Amino acid sequence: AATRASYDRMGLELSTMGLNVAFSPVLGVMTDADENSMYTRCFGELTDEVSAHAAQAVQGFQGQLVIAAAKHFPGQTAAPGDEHFGIVTAKQSERKIRKTYLPPFESAIDAGTDMIMPTHAVFDAFDPGVPTTFSHVMLTDLLRDELGFEGVIITDAMTMGGVVLYETATHPDLLAIQAGVDMILELYAEVVEHPDWGHTKDIEERIALVAQAVKDGDLTEERIDASVRRILRMKTKYCLFENPTRDKNAGEDVVGTQEAYDASLAMHEDVITLVRDEDGVLPLNAGTVGKVHVVAPKAIVDEMYPGAHWQNAAGTTLIEQVQAIVPNATGADFFRTNPKASEVDDLVAGAQAAKADVYIVGTYNARDNAGQQDLVERILALGKPTVVVATGMPYDLSAFDEAPVYIATYSNRDLALQAAARAIFGQAGMNGRLPVSIPGLYDAGWSAIEGTP
Template sequence: MSLDPTLARLANATLLVPFESHHAPRWILEGLADGVSGVCLFHNNLDTPEQITALNARLSQAVDTPLISLDEEGGDVTRIGQEHGSSYPGNAALGAVDDPDLTRATLRSLGGRLAELGFNLDLAPSVDVNVADDNPVIGTRSFGSDPELVARHAAASVIGLQEAGVAACAKHFPGHGATSQDSHHTLPLVEAGAEVLRRRELVPFRAAIDAGVRSVLTAHIEVPGLGVTGPATLAPHVLNDLLRNELGFDGVVVSDAMDMRGVSGRIGIPEASVLAVAAGCDLLCLGRYVYADQVAAIRAALVTAVRDGRLPGERLEEAADRNLRLRAWIRDAAAYRTTAAEAEGVGLSGARRAIRVEGDLPALDSPYVVEVEAPAGMAVGEVPWGLSAWFPGTERVSPDIAHAERIIAAAQERDLVIVVRDAHRYPEARELVERLLGAFPNAVLVEMGLPIWRPSCGAHVSTYGAAHVNGISAAELLGGAVPAAHHA
C-alpha cells in the first residue's frame, strides 16, 4: 500500500535518523530531500576531521539546513574525541570548579568546534541532578547533586553552545539522576513525589528554558510521582502539561533514542514512535542501528496512525513546524556564531582547576601504575581513558583479586599508583584496591569517575572524569611524561 505523500512527508519531518557508514548512503540523501528533518551521527560515522567535515557538507547539500546532530557532551561522552578522549572536561569536572563563566566558555569552545565540523544540533547538556550514587547512566555526566548548582551550569552550557551557533538540547527530561538502572536496557523507576521532583529535578530544566534552550530531550523513565505510568517519553502529561504548560517550553521536544529498551522493548520501535509523537515529541531520535527498512516501517506506522485516527494530523503538522523553526534558528545563528579559537586551551584549563588532592602526594620516581578496568556504559562507548599515555609500562587489569599478589610482587621498591573509575560501583574493583593498599598503604589512588569511595591511602586524586584533558591534568600532578604542547 502506497503512503499518502503529504502525510509521509509530515511523518518524515519527525525523524532524526542514523546511518551505517562514513559516507551518506543514497537512502539518507533521498530521505532528507523527502522531508526527513535530520540525522544523528555516532562513532561508526566519524573518522578524521576532514572526513567528518566532508560528510556533513554532503548532507547539507541534500536539503537546506538539515539537522546534523550528535551526542557530544565533552568529558566521558564524546563522539569527536573517540580516538584519544575529549579535549573538554565533562559536567562533573565543571561542577566541581563551579565557575559558570568557565562552563560557558568551555561549551562555547566545544560548540565552535562542532560548528567547524558541520554540526548544528548537540544533544547536550545533561542537566540531570545526580542523587543516586549507583546511577549507571548519568554519574560524571551530571554537574552534581545540588539542583541550584546544576541549574547554574545548565544555563551557562546552553548559552555557550548557542553562542557558537549550535542548538543545545537539555536532557533527560524530567530528570534521570535519581535512577539506579540504565534505560538502554530497562525502564528505570524514579521514586520521588511531585514536590521533590519540582524542587530537585525540574530546577535545572527551568534554568535551561529561561536561558533559551532550543530543544529538550526526554527520558525513558517511569515517574509515578507525576501521576503517570510507563515511560515519560510517552506521557502527554509530562510533555504537555509539565514541560509545555508549567515550564513554558515552546521549542523542539526530542525523544531519547527510540531503540532503547526503556521505551520500545515491549512494543517495538514503530508503535513507540507513534505514541511518542502523540504524547508531544516533535523529533524522534531513532538510535544508532535503525536503518532504511526500519525507518520506512516507522514512517508507515505514523501515517497509518493518522489514517486510523490514533494520531491527529495536526500533531504531525505542529511537530514539523517546530522542527522547521529550529532549522531557521540555526540558519540565522550561523551568521553571528562565535568561533572556537578564542578559548582553545579552555578544556585543559578547566580540567586542571577541577582536580582535587587529599593527603600528601609524594614525589614519584618511576611509579608502578596499575589501572583497574571498568565497563563502559552504552552512552560512553569505547573511548580511551586512564594514564597509560603518560606513564609507559602502565598495566591494566580486570577487577579481580587474583591479580593482587602478582602486582604486589612487581611493584616492590617502587611507588604504586592505582587508577580506578567509579570504584564505588564495583565491589570487585574495591576488593582488589583494598588488597593492594594493604600492601602499599602510602599508594596514590587516582579516581577518574565520581570520588564517592575514599579508602585510606597515601594520597587520593579526584579528576571528576576520564576525558583526555582529565588524564593530562592527573599526569602533570604525578610527574608523567606530558608533551610540552599539552602544557599550553
C-alpha cells in the first residue's frame, strides 16, 4: 500500500508537469552487495518483495497516466560492474536468472506495464557475448514470445560503454531494431568514446540509415510497422495525440505545495530503519540531550555529477536538520566521498574541541571509502554516545561494526535527512526494515524495533 501511494504521488506530480514517461521502476534484485552499481535504485534483495513492489509501482504511475518503463530487463543486478563504462556480463545459470531476476519483470508485465527498458549487459546463459540491447534471443524470443510482453521496448542510453564498446556495433540502431527494440534512447553527452563507433548524433542521418537498411534488405518494413503500431497504440492509450503535454501549468497547484512536502516527508519517515541501538540511546531528548555535534557529508554527489542538484548537491545538510530541533548543535561538513587524511584530522579535531555529549555522524557509501571509515572510527573512539546515520547504502555498518547506534535512510536528499533528524529526537518513528542484508550482521527484513510491520 505504501509503495502504491508513493508512486501514485510521483505519477501525479509528473503528469501535472506535462511528463508522460517515467524511466522507472528499477527492478533489479540486489543479490551482490560488492559488485553492483544499482545501489539504492533497487527495491531490495528479496525477489518476492521486489516483484510486489514492481506491480504497485507500475499501477501507481500508470494510474496517473504516466507510462512506467520497467528496467533493466532481465535484471541488470545479475551482472557485476557498471555498464555505463564498459561491457558487463552476467555469468549466472539460466535457472538462477529465471528464478531470481525475471520474476519482477513478469510481475510488472502482469500489472500492465506499457514499456520495458533492457539492460546493455550480456547474459551468457541466453545469448553469449551479445548485449541484451542487441539480442533477438532476449528481446524477441524471451521477452515478447515467452513472457508475452506486448508493449514498447525502449533502449537505455546508447552512449554507454556497454554498447559503444561492443565490437560489432557499427550500426547500433539497426542492431537494436533487429533485436526487437521499438524506440531508441539517445543521450548526447558521451559516456564512453570509441573511434570505431558507427554512430551519429544527427537524427535525420540516423533515420536515413534505418531506411537504407530496409532498402538493402537488412530490415523489413513489417518489422518497422510492428514497432510503429506498438508506439501508436501506447500514445492513443495515454491520449498523447489529443493532449501531448497536458496542462503544464497544473503542476503549480500540485508540485512544491505543502501537501506535496508532507507526503514526501511521510514517505521518507516510513522507511527510516533503526538497525542497531545497543544501549537504548534513542530517541534523544532535545531538551536534556546536552551538547550535540554533527559530522556529515554535504554535496558529495557533485563529484560525480558536476553542477548537479538532483541528489541534494545544493540542498540542506544533516547538520541543519539537527539544528532545526536543537539550535545550539554544532557541526562540520565534508565534501568528498573519500575525504583526505588531512580533512579527517580536521574533522576529528573539531569534534574533540566541541566537547559534545552526543555525536551524530553521517556517512554516504562509506563501506567503499576508507576516508569515511577512518572518520567514523575516530569519532567512535572519543567514547561518547554516537549515532551513525547511513545516507546511502546501508552496508556501511560492515566497515565499522563496532558502532553501537546505526540508522539507515537510503537517501541523502533534504527530506530524508529531515526524517532522520526527527527520528533521532523522537519526533518521528523508524518504521522501516532492511531491504538488503548486511553481510555477517543482519538479514534483509531486520529492524531493531520489535513489532515493525
